[in-house]
Amino acid sequence: MKGSKQQEENARRNKVTIRDIARLANVAPSTVSRALSGQPGVSEATRARLLQVAKDMGYEVPPVEGQRGNRRRRGRLGKTIGLVWTNTPATVIYQQWEANVLAGIVSRAGEENCRVVVDIIERGGDVAKAADILDSTTEGIIVMGSRPDQPIPDWMRAQPSRIVFVQRNVVSANISSVLANDRRGGFLAAEYLAKLGHRDIALISHSTDASEPLVAREQGFREGLRQFGLDVPPEWTLYTHEWGFEPGRAAADRLLRLDKLPTAIFAATDRFAIGALQRLTSAGLSVPDDISIVGFDDIELSSLVDPPLTTVRLPTFEIGREAAGLLLHLQSEKEYRPRQVYLEVQLVVRDTSGPPAK
Known part of the structure; x- marks a missing residue:
């Protein structure tokens, strides 16, 4: 009987995953992964805490080269x-x-x-x-x-x-x-904005030869707009060759210099969207009262910015x-x-x- 109970306990422990540890420790799975694999980006205190949580749960850490x-x-x-x-x-x-x-x-x-x-x-x-x-x-x-x-x-x-x-x-x-399914995500964003009543919509994305997922997002977005008889005019189609938040700010700057602003923006990454959000609000616009913004990825920061970002979760x-x-x-x-x-x-x-x- 004792041996049988031990086997059951071992079986239970073998099912523990990094997501289980992250949930119990109230951190992201990526934080647990870095902590248990000895990678940088995690404080020693957090690493020690997560190692102890993993040990208590019976998780055997897979070594990393x-x-x-x-x-x-x-x-x-x-x-x-x-x-x-x-x-x-x-x-x-x-x-x-x-x-x-x-x-x-x-x-x-x-x-x-x-x-x-x-x-x-x-x-x-x-x-x-x-x-x-x-x-x-x-x-x-x-x-x-x-x-x-x-x-x-x-x-x-x-x-x-x-x-x-x-x-x-x-x-x-x-x-x-x-x-x-990035293409589907772009379609969902377009459908959502169109059903809200938006007809003047801008696009912020990376240059079309740089990222297969972003190409698919734009294709799906334009496909979704076509279902409502809509398209993005050239002056509201904003491409960048860089990554991060700054391209979003720069794209918003370009929009602010135009005679007419769109009522909504679809940004192909959350970082582009957050950069645009920061620039537009600093210019005195209210989001979403004056202009709506939808991003893509659902990075952790997207739920922390003010206001929290509507996005497509990857x-x-x-x-x-x-x-x-x-x-x-x-x-x-x-x-x-x-x-x-x-x-x-x-x-x-x-x-x-x-x-x-x-």
Whole structure:
């Protein structure tokens, strides 16, 4: 009887995930992931608290390459998943979207007793440089942050069952990917604004060749507007070649110089939306009384700004979990076939949107 109870207890503990720890500790899953994997961006006090919570819940921390002592224990760690992450190394710990995806990867990998090896490549760099991460000790790799204009290296094409891309459709290369339904999100934003009564709507986005998800968001947005006989005129179509909050401020500045303002703005990222919100309110406009704003991503800051931002929520943590789960599943298949997995998004209505002023 005692042995049976112990087995039940072990089974219960093995089901604990990073999301469970985050919920109990009242922090984001990405914070738990960084704390348990020894990554920067978490205070030592928070790290110690989360390690204790994980220990109390019976969670076995999956080691990450670079953590102290990992190399000495490599022979008995079990399976390994590689993550090739195209980003700017100096700002990695501030990228909430990618951090949440990483947390999802680590969460799913931990359930299979997998460790995660992370290889960060300078944004715009060649993912082919990460070829050495895929060796005989690695189940496969997940690629995050790859741009649509970056070629797929031959070594990936040669072993597609060991590769999964995040937020990039690479079916033409016979490689699997996990993506959010960004096009649907853009459509939902357009439909929502049009049903509120808006007819004069501006668009803020990145240059169309830089980001596959943002291209899909704009396509879905314009498709949604067409359902109501609407379109975005050229003077209200604002593209930027930069990322962050400042492009949103600059786009709002351009709108403020026009003779006529739109009654609503759809920004393809929350950072663009928040930048525009700050500039418009500083110019004396009331949001949403004078102009409505809808963003995309639902980053943590979107619920903290004043007023809280209406946005489209991206399932970032779930994307990471799905990518890791798909990669591991592909290793057990007898006959490989590529898969494109789309996860649904959700419109989150807060306080930056309302009917147009009469």
